[in-house]
Amino acid sequence: MNAIEIKNLKKYYWLFKKDYKIIPWLFTKKGYVSIKKALEDVTLTVGHGEVVGIIGKNGAGKSTLMKIVAGITFPTEGQVSVNGKVGSLINLSAGFFPDYTGRQNIYYKGKIMGMKEKQIDSIINDIIEFADIGQYFDLPLKTYSSGMAARLGFSLAVFSDPDILIVDEVFAVGDKDFQKKSFEKTSEMFKSGKSILFASHNDAQIKKFCNRVIVITEGRIIFDGDVNEGLELYNRG
Template sequence: MDSSLIEFNNVYKSYSISRLKYKRFAEDIGQIFQRVLTRKKRTIQKEKFVALKNVNFKVKQGESLGIIGKNGAGKTTILKLISRVTYPDSGEIKADGKIGAFIELGAGLHPELSGRENIYLYGSILGMRKKEIDEKFDDIVKFSELRKFLDTPIKRYSSGMYARLGFSVVAFMDPDILVIDEVLAVGDKSFQERCLSKMNKFVKGNKTIIFVSHNLEAVKSICDRGILLDHGKIIKDGRVSEVINTYLANYS
C-alpha cells in the first residue's frame, strides 16, 4: 500500500508574461510620433514562462524534504501547488491531510488589522476554528514574542515581525504537512533558532515537512531528503547531503 502523502505525477506548470514589444531605437521614435498622431496603442507580446516541466516525486508521511535551486528554478511553484494556491496546467497532484503553509511574507495577513486580529484571520484562512485559535492563542503570541505589539496595525510591523506572526500561527495549527518557504531569510537569529527547533519537533512527531531555503545549513539540519531543481526540472533527488553537494559543485 502506498503511504505517500504527497504525489506529483507529470506536473507541468506555466505562467503568462506580458511584455511591451521593443524594436530598434530609430523605429521606436517613429512609432512614438505615429501613436501620438493616430492614438495607436503599443503592441504587447504575451510570452509563456514554464515553471515546472513534467515533475514527478512522492513524499511519505514523516519525511522532511528540502527543495533547493537557483531563483526561478520552480521551488516556490511546487509549494504553491501543494498548498492549492495555484493549479497545474497538466499532470496530477495529491496532497492528503491538513496543510500549514507559510509561503509568501504577509500572505493571508491584512495590513490594517492588528496582530491580534490577524492571528484570527490567518488562522481561519488556514482552516482553524475560532475555538481552536482561542486555545492556542497564548502559545502563538508567546512564540512570536509580539505581545507588546499585539494591538498595533501590522502595517507598522517590520518584515521580521511579519514572519514571526505568520510562522507562529502556522506552527501551532498542528498540520499534517508543513510547507515553509524562506522563513529564515528574515528575522533575527533568535527567531530563526526557534523556527528550526519547532520544525525539528515536527520531524520527530512524524509530521511531513517541505522546506525551501537558500540557507543550506538549515536545510541540512531539518531535512533527510533533498530535491535539486533547475529551470523547472528535477536534477537530483536523494539524501539531502548528496543533493546539496551536487548543488554546490554545479551551481554555486
C-alpha cells in the same frame, strides 16, 4: 496513501504585454508574448514523515512546486494529490489586514485558513507567548515593523498544526533571538513526524534536517535521493 503524490506535473506561465490580452487567450490560447515553463514533467512522491529538501537555483521552479503543493496555484497538466492539511511558511504576513490588531489578525487569518473560533482560542496563548511582541499584540498591525508582522505570521503557521509543512527560506524572520527560536520550533516540527518540503540555499540546514533531497534545474527534477550526493551534484553546478 502517501502524503504528496505528483505525476507528470507541468506548470506554464503565459506572459502578456497587456492584461486585456488574457481574455481572448482564454478561448484561443493566442496573443501571448512568451511562455515561461516553470515546471516540466515533474513526478514526485513524498511519504508521511519524510523531510525532503528542495534545492535549485533561483527561478528553477522550487517556489512554483511548493505553491502547487500548497494549493495556491493550479497545475497546467498532470495530477497532484495532497493528503492532509498543508501549512505553508511562505509569505508569512500575507492575508493580514493592516487596520486590525495582532489579535484580530490571528483570528481573521486563522478563519481564512479554515479554522474554527474555538480552535484559535485554544492556541492563542501559545501564539502570544511565541511571537513575543508584547503590547503590540493589541495594536493595529500597521504599527508593526515588518519583522514583527512576520513573527506573528510564523507563529500562527506553526501552531495551526498542519500535517504537511512547506518551508521556504524562513529562518530570516525577525531578529537574532527570534531566528533562534523559530529555528528551534521548526526543528521540533521536523522531528515530529510531519511531512515537510524544505527549500533552502543553506547546505548545513539541509544536512541537519532532511533525509532526502531533490535537485531542480530548469523545471525538471534532475536528482532525487541521498542528501550528500544531491548537495554535491548541486554544488558542482
